[in-house]
Structure formats: structure tokens, C-alpha cells
Amino acid sequence: MNDGVRTSLNASSGDGSGTSPLIELARLDDGGFAEVEATIDGDAESLLLYRDGDAVRAWLNICPHAGRRLDWAPGQFLKSKDGLLVCAAHGASFELGGGECVAGPCRGEALRAVAVDVRDGAVWLA
Numbered sequence: 095m096n097d098g099v100r101t102s103l104n105a106s107s108g109d110g111s112g113t114s115p116l117i118e119l120a121r122l123d124d125g126g127f128a129e130v131e132a133t134i135d136g137d138a139e140s141l142l143l144y145r146d147g148d149a150v151r152a153w154l155n156i157c158p159h160a161g162r163r164l165d166w167a168p169g170q171f172l173k174s175k176d177g178l179l180v181c182a183a184h185g186a187s188f189e190l191g192g193g194e195c196v197a198g199p200c201r202g203e204a205l206r207a208v209a210v211d212v213r214d215g216a217v218w219l220a
């Protein structure tokens with residue numbers, strides 16, 4: 095299990111590029127997760143962020159199995175001993191490089207990636 099972070103900062107100025115960061119990098123532990131909300135293509139979406147050293151990857155917080163959120167409570171994501179993200183609904187397990195499901199009911203499918211940048215000590219929509 096991994097202590098998560100949740101922020102409700104709205105990242106969008108309406109054009110998708112964003113005028114405020116998704117989250118300060120310092121609030122994301124290395125190897126940790128956070129959940130943020132952002133407007134993407136005009137829709138409010140929950141995003142899962144994962145920090146890997148100086149890099150941060152982001153995906154929609156939607157499981158490809160049955161479309162449920164991956165966290166068991168907002169910002170609280172499960173991580174297995176071998177470093178996989180585990181969907182709280184039915185246990186699908188995702189590797190954290192490309193978000194591919196490697197075990198469970200949607201094996202072979204993948205999370206939907208969202209492009210983000212790290213700059214100025216924060217994470218931004220790319």
C-alpha cells in the first residue's frame with residue numbers, strides 16, 4: 095500500500111495547456127502516487143500521477159477492466175510488493191512504465207496515458 099496525495103488544483107485554463115501546475119513535485123514521494131483533477135479536452139478528469147525519480151507519469155484514473163477508479167479512496171492507490179499498481183476494484187495489476195495490465199481481468203490492455211511535464215518544481219499538463 096502506498097500513502098497517496100490528493101489535490102483538487104484545476105490545471106486547465108480551458109485550452110488544455112494549463113496555467114497552474116497539477117501538483118508540486120515535492121508533494122509526490124519517489125515511487126509514490128497522487129490523484130489530481132484536471133480538465134482535458136473540456137472534460138473534468140481524475141488523473142493518477144506516479145513519480146519515478148525525476149520523472150512523473152500520468153494516466154486517467156480509469157481501469158480498462160470495468161471503468162472503475164483505481165484508488166480505493168481518493169488518492170489512495172495500492173502498490174504490490176513487486177511494484178505494480180493494483181486496481182482496488184478487482185485486482186488488475188499494472189506495470190508503471192507504460193501502464194500495461196500484466197495480471198488480472200484486463201491483462202494486455204493499458205491505462206490511458208496523459209502527457210505531463212516536470213518543470214519549475216511542479217508537474218504540468220504537457
Ligand code: FES
Pocket residue numbers: 157158159160161162181182183184185186198199
Ligand atoms: S475495474 Fe479494475 S480490475 Fe475491475
